[in-house]
Amino acid sequence: MLGTIPAYKPGRKAASPSGRSVKLSSNESPYGPLPSVIEAVTRSAADLNRYPDTAATELTGALADRFGVDEDRIALGAGSVGLLQQILEAVAEPGTEVVYAWRSFEAYPLLAGLSGADPVAVPLRGETHDLDAMAEAVTDRTRAVFVCNPNNPTGTAVRESELTAFLDRVPEHVLVVLDEAYREYVRDPQVPDGIAAFADRPNVAVLRTFSKAYGLAALRVGFMVAPPHIATAVRKTMVPFAVNHVAQAAAVASLAAEDELLERVAATVKERERVRDALLADGWELPSTEANFVWLRLGEHTASFAAAAEASGVAVRAFPGEGLRISIGTPEENDAFLEAAREFPHRNR
Numbered sequence: 001m002l003g004t005i006p007a008y009k010p011g012r013k014a015a016s017p018s019g020r021s022v023k024l025s026s027n028e029s030p031y032g033p034l035p036s037v038i039e040a041v042t043r044s045a046a047d048l049n050r051y052p053d054t055a056a057t058e059l060t061g062a063l064a065d066r067f068g069v070d071e072d073r074i075a076l077g078a079g080s081v082g083l084l085q086q087i088l089e090a091v092a093e094p095g096t097e098v099v100y101a102w103r104s105f106e107a108y109p110l111l112a113g114l115s116g117a118d119p120v121a122v123p124l125r126g127e128t129h130d131l132d133a134m135a136e137a138v139t140d141r142t143r144a145v146f147v148c149n150p151n152n153p154t155g156t157a158v159r160e161s162e163l164t165a166f167l168d169r170v171p172e173h174v175l176v177v178l179d180e181a182y183r184e185y186v187r188d189p190q191v192p193d194g195i196a197a198f199a200d201r202p203n204v205a206v207l208r209t210f211s212k213a214y215g216l217a218a219l220r221v222g223f224m225v226a227p228p229h230i231a232t233a234v235r236k237t238m239v240p241f242a243v244n245h246v247a248q249a250a251a252v253a254s255l256a257a258e259d260e261l262l263e264r265v266a267a268t269v270k271e272r273e274r275v276r277d278a279l280l281a282d283g284w285e286l287p288s289t290e291a292n293f294v295w296l297r298l299g300e301h302t303a304s305f306a307a308a309a310e311a312s313g314v315a316v317r318a319f320p321g322e323g324l325r326i327s328i329g330t331p332e333e334n335d336a337f338l339e340a341a342r343e344f345p346h347r348n349r
């Protein structure tokens with residue numbers, strides 16, 4: 001069975017003849033860890049001989065305080081991708097179905113397949129979730145629906161009114177997972193904070209991560225906020241000690257330094273708009289984005305653009321035949337990408 005599941009390929013750095021190496025392929029924060037986070041990591045290293053606190057007591061308490069929710073509604077995982085796997089382990093099995101938009105985060109079909117459930121991909125409408133079609137795709141066999149908001153890789157986001165109407169149509173036996181990995185980059189006030197907006201729904205789980213805005217991708221910490229019975233079920237499917245104590249300490253320190261981290265997010269959002277405006281001015285067509293990346297639908301020119309960018313030392317994420325996702329980096333990194341885009345002989349409009 002494993003042979004039929006496409007491997008998950010993380011982004012990598014491009015090496016160019018010029019020696020330039022700019023990695024804009026994995027939607028990471030371009031900024032290194034804050035001194036306070038390094039200090040917390042160093043301190044926690046003194047206990048490397050001990051197993052971590054598997055209940056992650058301090059981090060769970062800090063998250064409950066930060067988001068104004070009870071601790072029994074929180075579950076942790078080794079990244080939000082770890083939580084996605086835990087969720088599917090808890091709710092899916094052979095003979096059931098998992099619904100998601102496509103194109104979206106590639107882990108959805110991969111992990112649905114691993115759980116034995118049938119992946120049900122609902123095409124995007126334009127570059128956005130088609131929530132009507134997704135509601136229509138729900139059957140008696142559906143156990144989970146994933147809504148990636150903002151969507152990876154298109155950057156588009158669905159609004160609160162649309163999501164509310166969708167949630168009203170989905171039966172309670174179906175768990176709706178709102179994957180908000182990029183929530184901190186959202187600026188459209190009509191795009192909901194799922195934790196605040198849907199807290200009273202019995203079948204909604206919201207996923208967040210420390211990998212993007214909080215800059216801890218290497219440490220693998222994600223969290224879920226959901227009704228207590230769902231959080232309990234998902235906690236049970238975690239590999240014991242999956243979130244180690246170095247990661248827990250770094251996450252706690254990051255929450256304590258949130259103001260500073262959100263300033264970095266604001267800088268990334270500013271750069272996102274600069275990059276988008278520059279691309280539009282250069283004749284490209286691209287959707288507006290609420291995440292830390294932009295999406296260029298390039299069709300047949302996708303692979304050649306990625307190769308050209310790589311030759312100039314800029315790694316972007318190519319979805320061959322479809323388009324390119326370019327993460328927002330530092331101003332210098334973004335300029336390197338814009339220069340590569342300017343030199344590309346084709347445009348997509």
Ligand code: PMP
Pocket residue numbers: 026027078079080081082105148152179181208209210211217220221222
């Ligand atoms: N959800 C989405 C939409 C993502 O894009 C990613 C990372 N690319 C993840 C979840 C997983 O991130 P992590 O496991 O690092 O939390």
